Amino acid sequence: MTGRFIVIDGPSGVGKTTTVALLASLVAADGWEVHRTKEPSHTTLGETARHGTDEYRGLTLACLVAADRYHHLDTEIRPAITAGKVVICDRYLATSLVLQRLDGVDGAYIWALNQHIDRPHLTIILTGDPVRSRARAAARGIHSRFHRGGPEAGYHERERYDQVAEELAEAGFPVHLHDVGEQQPEEVAAALLSPVRALLTVAGTQPPTGNAARISES
Ligand SMILES: Nc1ncnc2c1ncn2[C@@H]1O[C@H](COP(=O)(O)OP(=O)(O)OP(=O)(O)O)[C@@H](O)[C@H]1O
Numbered sequence: 001m002t003g004r005f006i007v008i009d010g011p012s013g014v015g016k017t018t019t020v021a022l023l024a025s026l027v028a029a030d031g032w033e034v035h036r037t038k039e040p041s042h043t044t045l046g047e048t049a050r051h052g053t054d055e056y057r058g059l060t061l062a063c064l065v066a067a068d069r070y071h072h073l074d075t076e077i078r079p080a081i082t083a084g085k086v087v088i089c090d091r092y093l094a095t096s097l098v099l100q101r102l103d104g105v106d107g108a109y110i111w112a113l114n115q116h117i118d119r120p121h122l123t124i125i126l127t128g129d130p131v132r133s134r135a136r137a138a139a140r141g142i143h144s145r146f147h148r149g150g151p152e153a154g155y156h157e158r159e160r161y162d163q164v165a166e167e168l169a170e171a172g173f174p175v176h177l178h179d180v181g182e183q184q185p186e187e188v189a190a191a192l193l194s195p196v197r198a199l200l201t202v203a204g205t206q207p208p209t210g211n212a213a214r215i216s217e218s
Pocket residue numbers: 010011012013014015016017018019136137140147180182183184185188
C-alpha cells in the first residue's frame with residue numbers, strides 16, 4: 001500500500017513544528033511508519049531560502065521555495081510515500097500562497113510555479129491568536145523577515161491563511177482548519193488525530209504493523 005501525505009501549515013509561531021512532532025508520535029503509536037519533514041527543506045537550497053529572506057524577495061524567493069519544493073518531493077517526500085510511510089510536512093503550498101503574496105507576487109504566478117507539485121491527501125491549517133503566536137515565535141528566536149512585525153502583521157497573516165484555506169479547498173485540496181485557541185500542544189495533536197485517522201483508516205485497511213512504528217525525519 002502506498003503511504004499518505006499530510007501537511008501542517010499556518011502562521012509563524014502558531015505551533016506547526018510542535019504539532020508535527022506530537023502528531024507523528026501519535027500516528028506512529030497507531031502502527032504507521034511516519035516520516036517527519038519540513039519546508040524549506042534541510043538542503044543547501046532550503047536553508048538558503050529559510051535564512052535568506054532579507055536578501056531574497058518577491059519573485060526570486062517564490063522561485064527559490066518552489067525549486068526547493070520540487071527537489072524535496074523528488075528526493076524525500078515521494079520516495080517515503082512510495083515506501084508506504086505517512087509523510088507529515090511542516091509548511092507547503094499554503095505558506096507560499098500567503099507569504100509570497102505578502103511579498104508582492106501575483107497568486108496566479110504562485111499557482112503556476114507550483115502546478116506540478118503533489119497534492120497532499122490532507123492539508124491541516126492551524127490558526128490561533130496572532131498576539132500569542134507572534135510572542136511565541138519571538139521568544140523562540142526570529143530567523144526570517146516574515147516573523148518580524150507586531151500584532152498587526154500577525155492579524156494580517158492569520159487572515160491570509162483563512163483565505164488560503166478556502167482557496168485550497170476550492171481548488172480541490174482536502175483542508176482541515178483548526179483553531180488552537182488556548183489548547184496545550186498535546187491537546188492540539190489529540191484533536192487532529194481524529195481527521196488523520198479518518199484519512200488513514202480506509203475501510204478494511206489496517207496499519208501495516210500492529211505495534212508502535214518508527215519515525216524517520218529529515
Ligand atoms: N499550543 C501551544 N501552547 C503553548 N505553547 C506552544 C504551543 N504550541 C507551540 N508552542 C510553543 O511556541 C513556540 C513556537 O512553536 P513552533 O515552533 O511549534 O511554531 P511554528 O508554527 O512551527 O513556528 P514558525 O512558523 O515560526 O517556525 C515553541 O516554543 C513552542 O514550544
